[in-house]
Amino acid sequence: VKRWLIAALVLLLGKLRRKRALPPGAALREPDRRAENATFVLLLCTMLAAAGFIALYIANPDTQFLGATIGLALVFLAAACLVAGKRVVPQIEGEKERPELEHVQEQEEVLAVIAQGGAGVSRKRFFLLAGGGAVGVLGAALLTPALSCGPEANRILSRSPWRRGILLVTESDEPIAAAGIVVGELVTAFPAAADKEDIASPVIVVRVRPDELDLPPERQGWAPDGLLAYSKICTHAGCAVSEYRYPLYDPTAPGPAVVCPCHYSTFSVTDGGNRIFGPAGRALPQLPLEVDGDGNLVAAGDFSGRPGPSWWGVRQ
Amino acid sequence: MSGDAQRGRELYLTGCQSCHGVDARGIHGTAPSLHDVGAASADFYLSTGRMPLDDPKSQPDRTEPAYDRKSLDDLIAYIGSLGGPAVPQVDVVGGRLNLSEGQRLFTENCAACHQIVGRGGVISGAFVPTLLEATPRQVVEAARIGPYVMPRFSEAQLNDRELAAIARYVQYAKHPENPGGWALFNVGPVPEGMVAWLIGLLALLFVIRLLGRNEAP
Numbered sequence: 219v220k221r222w223l224i225a226a227l228v229l230l231l232g233k234l235r236r237k238r239a240l241p242p243g244a245a246l247r248e249p250d251r252r253a254e255n256a257t258f259v260l261l262l263c264t265m266l267a268a269a270g271f272i273a274l275y276i277a278n279p280d281t282q283f284l285g286a287t288i289g290l291a292l293v294f295l296a297a298a299c300l301v302a303g304k305r306v307v308p309q310i311e312g313e314k315e316r317p318e319l320e321h322v323q324e325q326e327e328v329l330a331v332i333a334q335g336g337a338g339v340s341r342k343r344f345f346l347l348a349g350g351g352a353v354g355v356l357g358a359a360l361l362t363p364a365l366s367c368g369p370e371a372n373r374i375l376s377r378s379p380w381r382r383g384i385l386l387v388t389e390s391d392e393p394i395a396a397a398g399i400v401v402g403e404l405v406t407a408f409p410a411a412a413d414k415e416d417i418a419s420p421v422i423v424v425r426v427r428p429d430e431l432d433l434p435p436e437r438q439g440w441a442p443d444g445l446l447a448y449s450k451i452c453t454h455a456g457c458a459v460s461e462y463r464y465p466l467y468d469p470t471a472p473g474p475a476v477v478c479p480c481h482y483s484t485f486s487v488t489d490g491g492n493r494i495f496g497p498a499g500r501a502l503p504q505l506p507l508e509v510d511g512d513g514n515l516v517a518a519g520d521f522s523g524r525p526g527p528s529w530w531g532v533r534q
Numbered sequence: 535m536s537g538d539a540q541r542g543r544e545l546y547l548t549g550c551q552s553c554h555g556v557d558a559r560g561i562h563g564t565a566p567s568l569h570d571v572g573a574a575s576a577d578f579y580l581s582t583g584r585m586p587l588d589d590p591k592s593q594p595d596r597t598e599p600a601y602d603r604k605s606l607d608d609l610i611a612y613i614g615s616l617g618g619p620a621v622p623q624v625d626v627v628g629g630r631l632n633l634s635e636g637q638r639l640f641t642e643n644c645a646a647c648h649q650i651v652g653r654g655g656v657i658s659g660a661f662v663p664t665l666l667e668a669t670p671r672q673v674v675e676a677a678r679i680g681p682y683v684m685p686r687f688s689e690a691q692l693n694d695r696e697l698a699a700i701a702r703y704v705q706y707a708k709h710p711e712n713p714g715g716w717a718l719f720n721v722g723p724v725p726e727g728m729v730a731w732l733i734g735l736l737a738l739l740f741v742i743r744l745l746g747r748n749e750a751p
Contacts, residue, residue: 220744395690403685404685461657464683464685466679466683467565
């Protein structure tokens with residue numbers, strides 16, 4: 219099997235090589251029209267794929283399709299370069315000893331030799347045009363995402379259904395009684411009458427002992443009776459922060475924290491959601507809480523920071 | 535369960551008081567008070583062998599119980615006499631419990647840490663124990679107590695019937711139905727992918743070795 223494999227490989231390589239390279243000193247061949255046409259088609263495909271990226275980015279920015287189009291554009295460009303390099307540009311092996319280029323005249327001679335290299339290629343201007351077009355459209359495609367920067371991006375990323383007075387409800391739309399949450403428990407809540415699928419919607423509500431609270435001064439009053447709420451979406455990759463650790467006896471166990479099961483980003487719940495472990499780059503946004511006249515939990519404002527992962531594209 | 539609280543008190547003084555204190559009110563920084571934790575806590579910690587604990591700073595892990603059944607009952611009766619919830623009665627063979635509901639509730643409330651068939655894992659700062667040996671009663675007790683760093687589940691979040699459904703699912707998950715193939719300890723897609731990689735990488739290494747031996751002609 220081994221010998222067969224090697225034999226097949228050597229044969230394949232040898233065959234390819236014979237086809238491509240001309241023997242040393244052979245005359246310039248006729249332009250290879252088929253290879254030139256193939257290069258044009260490949261360059262055209264590059265342009266189309268890159269233009270597709272721009273169109274998709276504006277119309278329907280789905281990361282899968284965006285990746286596919288930009289990837290295809292690069293593959294087509296690479297294929298065009300390969301075909302052009304191997305088949306369009308004539309390949310002649312020749313050796314010529316040359317002294318150092320000291321005189322203007324000699325330099326001109328060399329330039330003439332180089333110019334002669336293009337003799338086996340027809341439609342050179344068309345080539346330049348197609349190549350330039352392909353690279354130009356691809357470059358434009360790579361620059362398109364920069365259009366998304368600016369104030370509009372900030373508005374989309376900061377969008378949140380939470381306002382002062384919005385009622386917290388369970389998954390089945392029932393209000394949450396503040397007294398019903400015990401120390402050491404984790405409850406998932408959503409804003410009343412809002413899209414539960416929105417990335418800024420789900421929050422986790424926990425209760426800690428009021429003496430454990432260590433919130434920054436500007437967040438005093440955000441946690442009535444030790445009740446705290448944070449965005450449930452990890453600021454790293456957008457997973458649901460669903461693991462909760464609360465020590466039964468704190469002197470001998472790690473402190474209260476929520477943990478994202480995807481990459482173990484760990485956020486302390488007593489000090490305002492600061493990251494204490496893991497890859498997340500930002501604190502978990504905190505939602506200020508109030509208890510309304512009926513004893514139910516309501517929001518006292520919007521998040522302390524931007525909810526959602528630290529990359530664009532996922533808002534649901 | 536009818537233990538002798540008087541004998542339990544004697545067992546307590548030999549086995550537990552060095553950490554929890556002579557009056558079972560705890561020793562600050564070492565071990566918590568056992569007043570009002572109830573017979574449920576005592577049953578959970580003693581019947582899973584988590585207590586007594588050699589080093590109070592370490593995470594309690596499941597081992598063989600240190601006491602025989604009679605002594606366990608006596609100790610539980612003594613701790614129960616200090617107040618707190620009684621040992622829960624859990625019946626998972628009644629047939630009224632819905633296995634699929636148990637699985638849904640387990641997925642929503644437990645699987646993030648304990649993994650979908652209860653094989654355990656890690657959370658930052660602690661390991662998550664496997665539920666392979668957990669009895670239905672221990673499952674219910676753990677959910678209500680929240681041992682070590684596990685969160686608690688109040689009646690409002692999971693009622694007794696829902697908790698029993700979860701306990702039934704945990705029993706099922708010890709030997710889940712396997713439609714075919716090698717179950718790989720039911721620890722999910724990550725090790726399965728690892729195996730694929732290992733086989734693929736070995737094949738690649740073999741090819742590289744073949745090519746590397748081919749000296750230039």
